[in-house]
Amino acid sequence: MRLDIQTKDFSYPVCIGNLEQITHASKVLVVSDSIVAPLHLNTLLSKLKAPHIFTHMISSGEEHKTWQGIEGILESAFQANLSRKDLMLALGGGVVSDMVGFASAIYKRGIAFQIVPTTLLAQVDASVGGKTGINNKYGKNLIGAFHPPRAVHIDPLFLTTLPKREFKAGMAEMVKKAVCFDKDYFKWLESHPLEQHLELGIYKSVAIKASVVAQDEKEEGLRRGLNYGHTFAHAIEKAGAYSTHLHGEAVAIGMQMANALALKLGLLEQATQERIQALLKTYGLDLPYHIADFESFYKDLQMDKKNTKGICFILPKGLGAFVAREDMDKSTLKEALHAWL
């Protein structure tokens, strides 16, 4: 199966199915991490045809998505003296593709990169759309660039080695898109256990993202819906120093927080909230969470990239639609979040 994603400057293919041969006429720098490489690097290299292939390994984990990690990738690129005709290739989860995307965006003012995502989260979400970046002490993805890949190769076979916890976490991004953009997809997810419909489930999720991103590449309107749950998630991840929750887990908790706020504002009915919660529960994403310090949590919400006036909350409006609200006062928010305080 194949989708084509239209960006402002070019379109790129997202191929879903058995990994096919990847050919490049000049140098390729393959970047992977310490967990994925031992499992899948050889498979990838057996499919890669290029005159010169270099590899660079980064430490696994969101806590390594830092400038130091980018410097390491750039160092390997300069050592290999990659030119603007050469290619970086990311093999791994969202951390790897976000970092390789950012490194390739700023190396010699931008070279091409491609992605072979190996986690469910990266396959259904992170690998498509051109957002790249790193974290810093102020929060998540606060430094980065819009730099779309030139191709994404999604092979569900890579998921066979994915820890169950990570697989479930990836599911959160699928639910996210169903709730904000596509009621039919939500119903489909309710009635089709993902493990048995993996390729089609991924395809449908990528298709929604492709359509959204094509309409709003730079997140000025529609694309903001993809941030449902994320304003909260970023604060949750930061509070845990990017190591206690997987990104998808934080998004799942964040969606429930957004739902609580939407319920309070009359945007969401309780029955719908419960359906979303039930679907998350099916994948073990009905997770407990406690906001240790509301003031600090609130401060982190204020750092979100989407904010221009107040904190920008993406709230579901029933199933298949959303609103962006920047007019929330602190006390309303605190009341809505009482279950987590």
Place this chain on the structure above:
Amino acid sequence: MRLDIQTKDFSYPVCIGNLEQITHASKVLVVSDSIVAPLHLNTLLSKLKAPHIFTHMISSGEEHKTWQGIEGILESAFQANLSRKDLMLALGGGVVSDMVGFASAIYKRGIAFQIVPTTLLAQVDASVGGKTGINNKYGKNLIGAFHPPRAVHIDPLFLTTLPKREFKAGMAEMVKKAVCFDKDYFKWLESHPLEQHLELGIYKSVAIKASVVAQDEKEEGLRRGLNYGHTFAHAIEKAGAYSTHLHGEAVAIGMQMANALALKLGLLEQATQERIQALLKTYGLDLPYHIADFESFYKDLQMDKKNTKGICFILPKGLGAFVAREDMDKSTLKEALHAWL
């Protein structure tokens, strides 16, 4: 006088003349350096209307155009919690605008910036065209982004405090454009002492760059002519750790090297070479230089961003035209450069 520069995404004004009021509806972070700020920051602030104004100072000089400098700017931006609607404003020479441009390109995946250039070099060249970046141990501007400013405000009055050496260095970029793109402008420069025709001289130079950049924003063809002298200049600057030569001085030497190569290849007549040399001499840019270590110099040339196969040399083809050549062997180059060995 005003020129409008068309980029792929938007157009921006370059205003040449007395600095007019700059108005922004939200926060502005003004970035300047330790030499320019004491001279001109108050003038700028008196012309700037915005609800919240922050300032950040960087160390003056090309040797500070590093990631550490970018981190400092980003830190001030996060402290001020700039949103995507806010603005960075560069007041200074090319180092300041390159750094503010890059910082604004990657802050929250990109916010707007404007430039008030205070050196001749920045006014006629660096401030227009959208190239931003920093140096690293591998060379000059090797990390960066294409990120055009939203406006450039050129006031020749700022040049009254510019050291003579820097003024002359800026002239090199004007000669560069005349040689590669515009024979009439070359003749005009020969017959019009710049000090007495400053505003018009700047205007003509910016107009050439505007036209070139509009035709080839990402440097895939025509824009490469703007790199005349620069392949050599980057190696010269690196050899001097970015502190012995001003950028324009290195470019002037680099143009003479390119001319020697062009002469050897029959692209340039000796009489034309001498005219270019004479014009440079008028501005004290007929500078001596010695290549201390040819092997290391050659290695630095190989790191140039424009290279895809061999080293890419931009060579004048008479006056008003150029060719890009990647087929030069090492011995031909060494022979052409004998005067500097």
